[in-house]
Amino acid sequence: MRSPWRAASYMAVYNMGLIHLLQGRREEALEQFLRAGDMHGDIFEIQFQTGKLRLEMGNPQAARPLLERAARMRSRSGNASASSAIAMAELNLPEKAIGAYQKAVKVNPGDSLALSALGGFSMNEVKTRRSP
Numbered sequence: 001m002r003s004p005w006r007a008a009s010y011m012a013v014y015n016m017g018l019i020h021l022l023q024g025r026r027e028e029a030l031e032q033f034l035r036a037g038d039m040h041g042d043i044f045e046i047q048f049q050t051g052k053l054r055l056e057m058g059n060p061q062a063a064r065p066l067l068e069r070a071a072r073m074r075s076r077s078g079n080a081s082a083s084s085a086i087a088m089a090e091l092n093l094p095e096k097a098i099g100a101y102q103k104a105v106k107v108n109p110g111d112s113l114a115l116s117a118l119g120g121f122s123m124n125e126v127k128t129r130r131s132p
Helices: 004-022 026-039 044-056 060-073 078-090 094-109 113-132
Strands: none
Touching: 004 026, 004 044, 004 060, 026 044, 026 060, 044 060, 078 094, 078 113, 094 113
């Protein structure tokens, strides 16, 4: 059984990360999210926020496994799937990105960013097929 004090500790660290993030202090936020993950890594919010921040900071390689794990942890999270897809697209993994975007749209049919990205991949596929 988990100690309620331990839960309070990792959540306090995670919340400090959110405060830093809201203040625009991304490095400090990342440091707190990583600490929270070290304390209790099987929490969706920790995985998602750490991965999303790593992606925003230009590190899709580090973001991808965190976002994929978050998407597995909460399969009904269109945001986790869409963020995972962005990381895959930035890593030049179009087939995997398409699959993740499709999952995001299935969960949230109104996700205009995911729909636009899927449309972009479709247009690229059409252009590639037409090229001599």
